[in-house]
Amino acid sequence: MSPAISNAFTHMNKTSILTIENKNLNDRENGLQIGFTIEEMTTRVEGQLRSVGLLQNFAPIIYLIAHGSSSANNPHHGAHDCGACSGRPGSVNARVMASMANHPIVRNNLQNKGITIPESTQFVGALHDTAGDEIEYYDEQFLSPENSLLHSKNCASFEKALDLNAKERSRRFASIPTSQSLKNVRKAIKDRSVSLFEPRPELGHGTNTLCIVGRREMTKRLFLDRRAFLNSYDYRTDPEGKILAGVMRPLGPVCGGINLEYYFSRVDNHKLGAGTKLPHHVMGLIGVTNSCDGDLRPGLPLQMIEVHDPVRLLIIVEHFPDVVLATIQSAPEMYEWFINEWVQIAVVHPETNVLYRFREGQFEEYSPVAAKIPIIKDFKSFIEEAQEMETNYIADATKENLPVYSLQ
Amino acid sequence: MTTIHSQPLHATMPQNSKHQFDIHHVIEELKHYLPTQTPLKDFIHHNSLHAFQKMKFYDAIFTASEIFGYQVTLELEDFRKLFRQGRIKREVFENVITQRKGIAAREIWSKKLLFQDYNQSKTPRVGTLREQWKSVYHIDIDTLVQPLLFRILNAYLDQGISLWNFPVSCEFLHSIREIEKNSYVSIFKTSRARALLQDEFCTITYLLELLVGKDRYYEQYIIDQQFSHRGWSGMVATIEERPDSLLDTRRISLHDSIFLELLLEIDALDDALGRKWSPICTNRTTEPVDLFADAPYNELNEVLSLWQDAFEWSYYDEVLSSIQATKHATKPNSPKSFQALFCIDERECSIRRHIESVDTDCETLGTPGFFCCRILLSAAKREILRQALPRAGHAEVPYKRNRCTR
Structure with a gap:
């Protein structure tokens, strides 16, 4: 690849060796400890598993799939990478967590804490390139023979899923006929992502609107058109909301921050966004200016926000309203996001299925007015026939954003 | 020299x-x-x-607009277009106005939102x-x-x-x-x-x-x-x-x-x-502008905030209704072919849906993509540190540094 290309997979070479375990507390550089001790590893792996409610019924292979984004001639490539990793691909983080979760002493410690992972279960780190729709796996050589066979089969499944994902994404790209064969669509997606002439290698977080905190079953049968952050959480493993506080705390700064940057870049792309990419100059590798206008342009360029509906993030939590209220009120910096309405929040009562919305400091019951949800009968034709924008003017462009459909 | x-x-x-x-x-x-x-x-x-996050959202954005001249919602005519297209739903529109202005004032505010002309120029x-x-x-x-x-x-x-x-x-x-x-x-x-x-x-x-x-x-x-x-x-x-x-x-x-x-x-x-200029405020007698004072009440802002609520709830309502309608029955813990943890990033929403459709026995989960590892990275023999942790976590724990050798 040319130097003009930001390749998500080069953030960490697949064959590189990471120093992950700290065996001596004096092993430091510039005042920083190198690697994690066993106790620290145990705490992190336990925290990871409890936060998503994965405490039993472990599969033979558990993938940790980070994401990054490849593109060419794109000064804003970091805005397409993982926001939770400082705008970088998360490949190292996934690989580190997989390694820690595979550590035999960590497994033993976890067992003492009530989490028994079968010895045969192995964790595998991976990276999904969200622009090119490719996945790279790490440390596959450490898989047992049995798991190697299963991994090969799973890789084939992931390839099929990537084909379908590319097809779904292609409906928003004028340069790719969505009705081509899957193979051709996938190739076109990959080629487009690293084309020097393409100002939209992917659409980033454009259209983000929702953040669902709950079990996958809440949304598994819904088509949400790639508008939802999905944070797994099982209220049954956390009746008092102790884990929920840790889950909720980053949602404002991370998901809310993404949502509001898109919101403001959309409503005032001249003053709060970066304007069109086409005349951008990269200044000192630190920022961009727009043509002869010499000021640096913070915010997002036009090509990232054209399809974005400027609406605030709605967080939907599956839990009891009183537990959620106590959780969001447990830290002032977290509560500020909700009480000042920079993000909205609703609750689904897990037992009664009643909905509640947060207004003026409390949850009140909410009865939706929406009529019956439409059903997708054939996904292929649904995607191929979906509406395309006539112009990139807001009221035209966002017609592409599809309503909620049921996948039943 | x-x-x-x-x-x-x-x-x-x-x-x-x-x-x-x-x-x-x-x-x-x-x-x-x-x-x-x-x-x-x-x-x-x-x-x-x-900078305005200590304030309520609408107070904050309209104050920012007053100070800096930002456009902080869609323009009035764009909201009206979305309403005509049906993307802002009439029932939600009416509910929002009723809730905020009361049933008695619903008609008069509906007319303001739909038809009234406002001066929309901005002087920051x-x-x-x-x-x-x-x-x-x-x-x-x-x-x-x-x-x-x-x-x-x-x-x-x-x-x-x-x-x-x-x-x-x-x-x-x-x-x-x-x-x-x-x-x-x-x-x-x-x-x-x-x-x-x-x-x-x-x-x-x-x-x-x-x-x-x-x-x-x-x-x-x-x-x-x-x-x-x-x-x-x-x-x-x-x-x-x-x-x-x-x-x-x-x-x-x-x-x-x-x-x-x-x-x-x-x-x-x-x-x-040359030297034929004086300080710019030599003869100025008016009081300096209180730049950061709150924005005064403005009916246009009230109208825009009602439209914004109607726009947001037109979508939210549909989502909440769908979640309620498709509420699952809890399945027993059947064996899984594999489990995959993805980042919560909304772009992963579709790849998760597709892998679940390809392999119906798998299970996918979502978690913030730093995978509980707040780390700084350094390549061997280099002094450059690269962050791989969320902004919100900067001050929480001492950073661990993983040396990356090739």
Whole structure:
């Protein structure tokens, strides 16, 4: 690849060796400890598993799939990478967590804490390139023979899923006929992502609107058109909301921050966004200016926000309203996001299925007015026939954003 | 060569008897309101109006609009178009108005939202004071100063684009002084600014005395000036706070870049007008503008906020209804072919859906993509650290550093 290309997979070479375990507390550089001790590893792996409610019924292979984004001639490539990793691909983080979760002493410690992972279960780190729709796996050589066979089969499944994902994404790209064969669509997606002439290698977080905190079953049968952050959480493993506080705390700064940057870049792309990419100059590798206008342009360029509906993030939590209220009120910096309405929040009562919305400091019951949800009968034709924008003017462009459909 | 005055130049000028102005306070205020976007290598999404986050959303955005002239919602006609298209649903529209204005006022507010004309022009508070250079002296001071200022800042902060490195790379103002002392050419066209640069007793307050005249306007002048190029000012403030945001570190401060900009303004005025100009507020008697006061009530803002609520709830309602309608029955723990944890990132929403459709026995989960590992990375034998942790976690735990060898 040319130097003009930001390749998500080069953030960490697949064959590189990471120093992950700290065996001596004096092993430091510039005042920083190198690697994690066993106790620290145990705490992190336990925290990871409890936060998503994965405490039993472990599969033979558990993938940790980070994401990054490849593109060419794109000064804003970091805005397409993982926001939770400082705008970088998360490949190292996934690989580190997989390694820690595979550590035999960590497994033993976890067992003492009530989490028994079968010895045969192995964790595998991976990276999904969200622009090119490719996945790279790490440390596959450490898989047992049995798991190697299963991994090969799973890789084939992931390839099929990537084909379908590319097809779904292609409906928003004028340069790719969505009705081509899957193979051709996938190739076109990959080629487009690293084309020097393409100002939209992917659409980033454009259209983000929702953040669902709950079990996958809440949304598994819904088509949400790639508008939802999905944070797994099982209220049954956390009746008092102790884990929920840790889950909720980053949602404002991370998901809310993404949502509001898109919101403001959309409503005032001249003053709060970066304007069109086409005349951008990269200044000192630190920022961009727009043509002869010499000021640096913070915010997002036009090509990232054209399809974005400027609406605030709605967080939907599956839990009891009183537990959620106590959780969001447990830290002032977290509560500020909700009480000042920079993000909205609703609750689904897990037992009664009643909905509640947060207004003026409390949850009140909410009865939706929406009529019956439409059903997708054939996904292929649904995607191929979906509406395309006539112009990139807001009221035209966002017609592409599809309503909620049921996948039943 | 630069000539240095034997007596500090500022000592020859009359001083205001009482200075209420506190440059450190103004710089802190500026840092609060300026953009905090980091250099491109670390792109961390954040609330563009973070400075107003202590306020309620609508109060905050309309105050920001009043101060800086931002458009903070869709335009009125765009909301009306979305309503005509059916993307803003009539039932939700009516519910929002009823809830906020009461059933009795629903009709009158519906008409306002749908048909009433409003004056939608914006005159931001920021920028009005320095506009006087144009109205009084017919000079566009920004055009005279900013191209040079931006070139200097860019050359000093450059991370590898320019063919020649900035000749001196100690602290910013010291570097400029060194260059001026040792160069055949100067960045200044006139002698006064050149001499003031080298005057170790010269302060921002003194330069404002020359340019503005009355200390009660100093704060407004500085804020006007810095928001005429909020991108560069925000970048300087960010690099000052986080020098590690540059791989090739530079020591710079907002204070010093303001100092240089004021000198460039004096230089531009001296060059264009000789000494035939007076401080811009010499004859000004009106009270300085309270830039950061709350926005006064404005019916248009109320109308826009009602439209915004209707737009948001038209979608939210559909989602909540769908979740309620498709509520699952809890399945027993059947064996899984594999489990896959993805980042919560909304782009992963579709790949999860597709892998679940391809392998119906698998299970997918979502978690923040740093996977509980707040780490800094360093390649072997390199001093450069790269962050791989969320912005929200900066101060929570000591960072672990993983050495990456190849």
